[in-house]
Amino acid sequence: MKNQPLRVRLLFSIGLLMVVLPALINQWVKIPDFFRGVLMGTGLVMEIASLIIIKRRNRAGAAN
Numbered sequence: 001m002k003n004q005p006l007r008v009r010l011l012f013s014i015g016l017l018m019v020v021l022p023a024l025i026n027q028w029v030k031i032p033d034f035f036r037g038v039l040m041g042t043g044l045v046m047e048i049a050s051l052i053i054i055k056r057r058n059r060a061g062a063a064n
Helices: 006-025 033-060
Strands: none
Touching: 006 033
């Protein structure tokens, strides 16, 4: 992950935060299940998209 462009690292990091934060925030503030599910689902999509980008870059041999 260290050699990946900033865009990919940022996409992965934001996705990870979107998956983890609703579960942590829900302990103090009640979040509706739909909103929590949307945040977690979007975060998972962002993580998977960044992993696909990394895989394609590594397969193309464009590792920086």
